[in-house]
Amino acid sequence: MTGARLESGGAWLDRSRPVRFSFDGRSVKGFAGDTVASALLAAGARGGFVSPILGRPRGIATAGVEEPNAFVEIAEPWFEPIRPATMVPVVDGMVVRSRAGVGVLPDDDIAPRPSQHTYRHVETLVIGAGDAGRAAAAAAAGRTLLIDEQPVVLDPPPGVDALAETTASGIYDDGYVVCYQRIGDADVIHHVRASRVVLAAGAHERPIAFAGNDRPGVMLASAALAYLERFGVLAGQRVVAFSTNHAGHDAAHALARAGAQVIVVDPSPTGGDATARLRAAGVDVRSNARVVATAGDPALRAVTIEGPDGGHETVDADVLAVSGGWNPVVQLARGIGVGLTYDEDKACFVHDGTGPAWLEVVGGAAGDVPASFPLWVVDAGDDAEKFVEPLRDQTVADVARAVDAGLTSSEHVKRATYIGTTIDQGRTSGVLTAEIVNQLLRWAPGAQGPSNARPPDTPIPFSALAGVDIGLLADPIRVTALHPWHEAHRAVYENVGQWKRPRYFPQGDEDMHAAVARETRTLRTSVGVLDASTLGKIEVTGPDAGMFLDRMYTNRMSNLAVGAIRYGFMLGLDGMVFDDGVAMRLAEDRYLVSTTTGGAAAVLDRFEEWLQCEWIDLRVYCTSVTEQWSVIAVGGPNARKVLTAAGTTVDLDNEAFPFMTFRDGAVAGVPARVCRVSFTGDLSYEVHVSPWHALHVWDAVMTAGAPFGITPYGTEAMHVLRAEKGFVIVGQDTDGTQTPDDLGMSWIVHTGKGDFIGKRSLVRPDTIRMDRKQLVGLLAEDPAFVLPEGTQLLAEAEIPAPPAHMLGWVTSSYWSEVFGRSIALALVERGRERRGATIHAELDGETRAVTVTDPVFFDPEGARRDG
Amino acid sequence: MLLIRCPWCGLRDETEFRYGGEAHIPYPADPESLTDEQWADFLFMRDNPKGTWAERWVHAAGCRRWFNAIRDTATHRMVATYRMDQERPV
Numbered sequence: 001m002t003g004a005r006l007e008s009g010g011a012w013l014d015r016s017r018p019v020r021f022s023f024d025g026r027s028v029k030g031f032a033g034d035t036v037a038s039a040l041l042a043a044g045a046r047g048g049f050v051s052p053i054l055g056r057p058r059g060i061a062t063a064g065v066e067e068p069n070a071f072v073e074i075a076e077p078w079f080e081p082i083r084p085a086t087m088v089p090v091v092d093g094m095v096v097r098s099r100a101g102v103g104v105l106p107d108d109d110i111a112p113r114p115s116q117h118t119y120r121h122v123e124t125l126v127i128g129a130g131d132a133g134r135a136a137a138a139a140a141a142g143r144t145l146l147i148d149e150q151p152v153v154l155d156p157p158p159g160v161d162a163l164a165e166t167t168a169s170g171i172y173d174d175g176y177v178v179c180y181q182r183i184g185d186a187d188v189i190h191h192v193r194a195s196r197v198v199l200a201a202g203a204h205e206r207p208i209a210f211a212g213n214d215r216p217g218v219m220l221a222s223a224a225l226a227y228l229e230r231f232g233v234l235a236g237q238r239v240v241a242f243s244t245n246h247a248g249h250d251a252a253h254a255l256a257r258a259g260a261q262v263i264v265v266d267p268s269p270t271g272g273d274a275t276a277r278l279r280a281a282g283v284d285v286r287s288n289a290r291v292v293a294t295a296g297d298p299a300l301r302a303v304t305i306e307g308p309d310g311g312h313e314t315v316d317a318d319v320l321a322v323s324g325g326w327n328p329v330v331q332l333a334r335g336i337g338v339g340l341t342y343d344e345d346k347a348c349f350v351h352d353g354t355g356p357a358w359l360e361v362v363g364g365a366a367g368d369v370p371a372s373f374p375l376w377v378v379d380a381g382d383d384a385e386k387f388v389e390p391l392r393d394q395t396v397a398d399v400a401r402a403v404d405a406g407l408t409s410s411e412h413v414k415r416a417t418y419i420g421t422t423i424d425q426g427r428t429s430g431v432l433t434a435e436i437v438n439q440l441l442r443w444a445p446g447a448q449g450p451s452n453a454r455p456p457d458t459p460i461p462f463s464a465l466a467g468v469d470i471g472l473l474a475d476p477i478r479v480t481a482l483h484p485w486h487e488a489h490r491a492v493y494e495n496v497g498q499w500k501r502p503r504y505f506p507q508g509d510e511d512m513h514a515a516v517a518r519e520t521r522t523l524r525t526s527v528g529v530l531d532a533s534t535l536g537k538i539e540v541t542g543p544d545a546g547m548f549l550d551r552m553y554t555n556r557m558s559n560l561a562v563g564a565i566r567y568g569f570m571l572g573l574d575g576m577v578f579d580d581g582v583a584m585r586l587a588e589d590r591y592l593v594s595t596t597t598g599g600a601a602a603v604l605d606r607f608e609e610w611l612q613c614e615w616i617d618l619r620v621y622c623t624s625v626t627e628q629w630s631v632i633a634v635g636g637p638n639a640r641k642v643l644t645a646a647g648t649t650v651d652l653d654n655e656a657f658p659f660m661t662f663r664d665g666a667v668a669g670v671p672a673r674v675c676r677v678s679f680t681g682d683l684s685y686e687v688h689v690s691p692w693h694a695l696h697v698w699d700a701v702m703t704a705g706a707p708f709g710i711t712p713y714g715t716e717a718m719h720v721l722r723a724e725k726g727f728v729i730v731g732q733d734t735d736g737t738q739t740p741d742d743l744g745m746s747w748i749v750h751t752g753k754g755d756f757i758g759k760r761s762l763v764r765p766d767t768i769r770m771d772r773k774q775l776v777g778l779l780a781e782d783p784a785f786v787l788p789e790g791t792q793l794l795a796e797a798e799i800p801a802p803p804a805h806m807l808g809w810v811t812s813s814y815w816s817e818v819f820g821r822s823i824a825l826a827l828v829e830r831g832r833e834r835r836g837a838t839i840h841a842e843l844d845g846e847t848r849a850v851t852v853t854d855p856v857f858f859d860p861e862g863a864r865r866d867g
Numbered sequence: 868m869l870l871i872r873c874p875w876c877g878l879r880d881e882t883e884f885r886y887g888g889e890a891h892i893p894y895p896a897d898p899e900s901l902t903d904e905q906w907a908d909f910l911f912m913r914d915n916p917k918g919t920w921a922e923r924w925v926h927a928a929g930c931r932r933w934f935n936a937i938r939d940t941a942t943h944r945m946v947a948t949y950r951m952d953q954e955r956p957v
Binding site for chain 2: 172173174175176193337573574605608609612613614616755759760761764765
């Protein structure tokens with residue numbers, strides 16, 4: 001006979017509500033209030049679990065989060081890969097399976113547990129609802145929150161907000177505590193900010209390392225007591241209690257009163273008050289004795305006790321209740337600067353009084369634990385059978401091996417053995433391991449403490465941390481006002497930051513190559529249209545706007561005429577290209593600057609930082625208007641005809657409306673700003689309209705362009721077209737280590753206008769080195785071969801022995817339909833000097849000859865921009 | 868997670884803010900007049916004391932205003948925050 005439910009008792013139990021659940025395919029009965037562990041013990045089970053590495057039979061060892069043996073997967077009514085069986089309240093119809101310390105995710109998609117986050121601001125947060133925690137909560141003034149990880153908070157003080165099944169995961173600066181609550185099949189993360197935090201997490205009982213201490217039936221004395229008091233379960237009929245302290249003795253006494261036959265084995269020479277008390281009650285207490293072996297098949301059947309004279313006696317037992325002393329639970333506070341000091345009387349580490357003023361530690365966590373005889377390892381029997389960390393199958397022999405290898409710090413031993421890296425966070429193994437190391441090194445007890453603990457204090461599902469921030473809410477998708485048209489016309493998208501941009505618009509069964517070839521050919525020979533709405537747009541206003549932009553850009557913006565546009569670079573203070581774009585002067589005191597699609601937020605931040613921190617006297621205001629304007633770029637030799645046909649009040653004549661200017665007017669009957677800029681080299685008009693009118697204007701352009709065979713084109717064609725012109729993309733042809741001169745764009749730097757960000761760095765010794773990498777064009781010897789972007793470049797055709805000197809790498813590379821061959825851009829050491837020379841691209845251990853050229857392949861005279 | 872007192876918005880969670888490095892390193896009035904060493908010192912060199920120091924923060928997910936703070940690097944304690952146009956208080 002083993003564990004059994006008593007006729008009465010069980011403070012957490014509702015005996016009027018029987019439940020039935022499945023454990024490893026077997027049906028188990030219990031009551032509402034049971035955990036999987038208590039119901040299994042009530043059903044007489046002692047084993048049922050195995051260890052993760054050695055596959056040793058294991059049983060339930062604890063009644064809480066410190067459980068190192070008994071883990072289950074919850075399969076129904078929700079899925080969780082692994083939880084301690086001691087922490088799973090049973091519900092009717094639940095299906096659980098034993099897991100050997102490691103969860104397994106199913107191949108199928110699983111629905112995450114629903115989760116939400118809440119924010120709570122309280123005067124006092126009390127962590128732990130034992131006697132000390134309840135007293136602290138009752139005494140606290142103001143809004144008070146009391147939490148406990150167990151499923152029940154008994155007798156919460158009136159007026160206190162009490163949450164059961166809620167665990168503090170971590171305590172952080174300024175009273176910030178992340179709490180994890182389980183409500184049936186759902187999770188809540190509470191972000192608690194408290195003026196005062198009271199840690200009343202109690203103490204964990206410590207096991208003792210003796211041979212055979214991992215056998216099913218060996219459990220902590222406090223666990224045997226908890227199963228009796230909370231669930232009315234007597235874990236065994238014949239109990240041996242191996243106890244170093246009065247709490248262990250008292251637990252044994254309670255088991256005896258509940259009907260078990262009990263022998264208490266006490267390693268202390270004479271025993272204290274508890275020994276006398278138990279003996280007076282007729283309990284068999286053996287002083288100066290210890291447990292040296294266990295036997296069973298595999299669950300515990302007998303315990304061998306060594307007496308003071310060294311003689312051995314083997315007694316029948318179905319439960320061995322172990323109490324090796326008590327560890328105050330201060331792991332949570334250690335991350336916030338609370339230190340530990342060794343208490344010799346109690347044989348444990350207690351809070352040393354350090355830590356933040358808003359944190360208070362009380363009760364067992366503060367060291368209010370029984371005095372204990374210091375016993376860590378029983379020095380009889382095989383060390384390889386004395387388990388220190390059951391969840392990693394690590395024994396005293398494994399710790400000794402680590403120490404023999406020269407490790408002395410408990411932190412190092414942790415990393416060598418993986419002790420404490422477990423689901424239970426080393427709750428039962430941490431102090432034990434430190435003391436075994438101390439003992440092996442012949443250091444005094446307490447010479448060093450356990451390895452540090454970090455949040456999360458107990459495992460939290462990632463789904464709980466994610467909360468509702470999953471799917472679209474985790475990474476929002478930004479679409480332009482023209483997105484419905486793209487959707488209706490089979491656009492294939494490219495993600496640019498959070499934007500969905502059409503990459504190409506395939507027709508029929510075209511692949512990307514065919515679609516891009518058609519789109520680029522159509523633009524170069526007739527007309528194409530691009531949704532350019534995602535470009536960042538910032539309005540810079542105020543009387544000092546021009547002066548401000550002069551300082552931010554490499555070129556002068558203050559002398560830009562109203563109605564004119566200028567292209568510019570922004571540099572970092574280190575002189576390296578940071579972003580590019582055009583500035584349009586809308587009025588004397590008003591500019592609209594564009595940024596790269598990905599750089600919009602960073603550019604606005606940078607403007608604000610300089611305006612607020614450095615030039616606080618400048619009267620300048622910056623406003624993001626990226627989403628206030630849709631941009632439709634009509635380009636190609638027939639662009640003027642198409643825009644004319646679409647209907648516009650703007651005089652598109654080349655003389656009246658020259659390159660790099662803009663005009664306000666109407667297009668297709670709606671207000672529009674038309675800009676003559678070109679990222680393709682061909683005649684191009686960028687039409688800026690309200691997003692409300694974007695689809696209308698786009699449709700008008702498509703209709704007007706139909707006789708010209710107009711094509712919508714995507715970012716891939718745009719990349720090819722701009723690379724043919726040698727236009728760089730910041731972030732693709734640059735990586736934060738290129739000056740304007742490296743890109744062959746010294747013309748963009750106006751050194752005569754006064755200071756600007758990065759100017760001084762352009763004459764640093766490193767920036768004027770002659771052997772810097774410079775932007776060049778590359779033509780592969782085989783015109784059909786498109787070099788992979790990122791390909792490394794060598795001077796030699798033969799790959800030299802490492803370390804080979806690399807000349808640079810390919811930054812952009814495409815099939816160019818207009819040239820009927822491949823083209824590439826690259827950053828190459830002394831690249832401009834090498835124009836006309838042959839260098840070599842390394843690919844998979846082979847090289848291919850490439851010719852260095854000017855980066856402008858197409859229309860170097862710029863004859864086509866006016867159409 | 869620190870509680871940071873934005874000079875405009877009051878005490879807010881650290882997650883609303885972005886860090887901006889050491890404060891009170893003014894942009895040189897005339898960078899051209901600096902030697903390469905002096906310019907490199909401005910560009911790259913920052914203090915790293917144990918104890919209090921001044922640093923910049925921006926209330927990025929709030930009012931988007933920059934301000935200065937005195938923080939103890941050993942304890943994380945925010946000793947003071949103050950506006951850009953105010954003198955360092957301690």
